[in-house]
Amino acid sequence: MSTYVLGVDVGTTSVKTVLFETGSRSVAASHALPTTSDIIDHNLIKAKEQESGRIIDTLNRCLGLLPRDKLQHVIRIGLSGQMHGVLFWKAKSGSDWSKRDFFTTTDTSQLVTWQDGRCSSHFLSSLPKPHSHISVATGFGCATIFWYMRHRPEFLEDFTVAGTIQDYVVSMLCGLDGCVMTPQNAASWGFFNTSSNQWNIDILKGAGFPLHLLPQCVPSGGLAGQTCSDWHGIPAGTPVGAALGDFQSSVYSCMSAQTDAVLNISTSAQLTFAMPADFRPPDSPQPASSISYFPYFEDSYLAVAASLNGGNALATFVEMLTSWMKELGAEMSDSCLYEKLIHSALNQETSDLRVSPTILGERHDPLCLGQVTNISTTNLSLGHLTRALCRGILDNITSMMPAERLQQAGVRRIVGSGSAIARNEVLRQEVEKAFAQPVVYGQNADSAVGVAMVLCDLL
Ligand SMILES: Nc1ncnc2c1ncn2[C@@H]1O[C@H](COP(=O)(O)OP(=O)(O)O)[C@@H](O)[C@H]1O
Numbered sequence: 001m002s003t004y005v006l007g008v009d010v011g012t013t014s015v016k017t018v019l020f021e022t023g024s025r026s027v028a029a030s031h032a033l034p035t036t037s038d039i040i041d042h043n044l045i046k047a048k049e050q051e052s053g054r055i056i057d058t059l060n061r062c063l064g065l066l067p068r069d070k071l072q073h074v075i076r077i078g079l080s081g082q083m084h085g086v087l088f089w090k091a092k093s094g095s096d097w098s099k100r101d102f103f104t105t106t107d108t109s110q111l112v113t114w115q116d117g118r119c120s121s122h123f124l125s126s127l128p129k130p131h132s133h134i135s136v137a138t139g140f141g142c143a144t145i146f147w148y149m150r151h152r153p154e155f156l157e158d159f160t161v162a163g164t165i166q167d168y169v170v171s172m173l174c175g176l177d178g179c180v181m182t183p184q185n186a187a188s189w190g191f192f193n194t195s196s197n198q199w200n201i202d203i204l205k206g207a208g209f210p211l212h213l214l215p216q217c218v219p220s221g222g223l224a225g226q227t228c229s230d231w232h233g234i235p236a237g238t239p240v241g242a243a244l245g246d247f248q249s250s251v252y253s254c255m256s257a258q259t260d261a262v263l264n265i266s267t268s269a270q271l272t273f274a275m276p277a278d279f280r281p282p283d284s285p286q287p288a289s290s291i292s293y294f295p296y297f298e299d300s301y302l303a304v305a306a307s308l309n310g311g312n313a314l315a316t317f318v319e320m321l322t323s324w325m326k327e328l329g330a331e332m333s334d335s336c337l338y339e340k341l342i343h344s345a346l347n348q349e350t351s352d353l354r355v356s357p358t359i360l361g362e363r364h365d366p367l368c369l370g371q372v373t374n375i376s377t378t379n380l381s382l383g384h385l386t387r388a389l390c391r392g393i394l395d396n397i398t399s400m401m402p403a404e405r406l407q408q409a410g411v412r413r414i415v416g417s418g419s420a421i422a423r424n425e426v427l428r429q430e431v432e433k434a435f436a437q438p439v440v441y442g443q444n445a446d447s448a449v450g451v452a453m454v455l456c457d458l459l
């Protein structure tokens with residue numbers, strides 16, 4: 001009889017689910033659905049929040065699409081998801097299981113995501129200096145909590161637990177009172193030391209930070225508990241892994257050699273390679289560096305250029321066109337627009353138009369926003385713009401991780417992953433032009449596959 005590991009990735013744009021067959025180590029079924037959970041709040045400039053209830057509803061629908069007979073034979077569950085973000089809930093009442101074998105959200109806040117820009121450089125410079133090699137940026141969980149502490153302390157009084165969206169799902173599945181978090185996600189919140197795997201308790205305490213909101217740290221690849229109830233046909237008592245970062249999970253799904261670099265483009269974009277096993281990060285943060293070192297498994301690290309501007313730059317372009325067309329009295333679905341844009345750029349092999357797509361800035365240079373330059377009368381077609389935008393996304397990430405750095409690290413191959421790459425041939429063409437090394441492509445729904453593989457490897 002076949003058994004499966006369920007892998008779930010709660011991404012910024014979509015939820016992905018896969019059933020990974022343990023015997024053949026292959027994907028038996030998978031689904032992805034957009035969450036359409038973005039909250040538009042004109043009162044809070046630069047806020048980027050998502051409705052956690054809609055994300056969980058999408059998760060329920062996505063699981064409902066998987067074959068029930070196979071779900072009954074799931075022996076482990078792994079979750080990954082968007083890092084850095086934070087949501088808050090009340091212990092014991094964060095979810096409602098009364099609707100049969102799935103849960104919905106109850107006393108939870110919205111999710112403040114990694115794209116949130118409410119913490120200005122001025123605000124960040126007023127925070128204590130972390131004892132960590134990772135500097136704190138806007139959109140990082142601890143920075144967001146500090147922001148609430150200073151600007152809306154009454155908001156925090158409503159909640160007793162905090163975590164990333166993937167940690168929340170794990171807590172609800174296991175019926176935990178608190179939240180457990182792996183170093184992969186904890187590092188993404190800031191004020192976490194990856195050498196000792198501990199929060200900067202003394203520094204945070206000194207600054208009046210609400211320490212009870214810090215999750216308990218458990219190893220990446222470890223278990224958080226067991227399902228407290230039947231879940232979409234998966235029997236109660238099934239072991240659940242502590243949630244991983246989507247970045248590390250996508251790398252796990254497709255990095256097969258030490259000489260591979262992985263380029264993932266989903267909503268955001270990351271270009272990364274594995275550091276040698278004996279690498280240890282510097283003692284203090286280097287906020288001006290475009291390369292950071294994120295914990296992988298055990299004591300190992302990935303060097304990463306983590307760009308805030310990946311597939312979201314294309315999505316913003318599509319949104320902009322949709323709103324212009326609406327004003328002009330025309331309508332077209334997003335998927336139709338993507339198809340037409342990609343088609344027009346495939347017919348426009350190069351462009352002298354230059355698009356710098358850094359609409360969210362970058363963590364090492366938050367004030368450097370997007371630009372369009374070299375505009376002439378002959379390069380204004382949709383084909384030119386789409387081609388230049390795709391090239392700009394690649395130019396930006398390769399400027400953050402220069403070719404010499406990849407060469408020095410001995411990178412011999414680029415593995416492309418993420419659905420922005422999988423669904424966009426123009427982007428794939430630009431990826432292939434951007435690197436001296438050959439490019440191969442990973443699986444679809446990479447992070448969900450990766451986290452399922454991690455849980456399978458624990459068997
Ligand atoms: N119909 C489409 N055709 C091509 N690309 C698309 C389409 N819809 C979304 N995308 C791209 O996919 C990106 C989202 O990828 P996804 O893997 O779902 O993100 P995440 O893992 O962050 O949730 C979008 O930002 C956009 O660039």
Ligand SMILES: O=C(CO)[C@@H](O)[C@H](O)[C@H](O)[C@H](O)COP(=O)(O)O
Pocket residue numbers: 011012013081082083084114188245246247266267268269270294306307
């Ligand atoms: O920024 C980093 C790491 O610092 C990224 O690896 C991290 O995955 C992203 O910020 C978020 O997790 C969003 O991921 P995604 O939804 O774009 O897949």
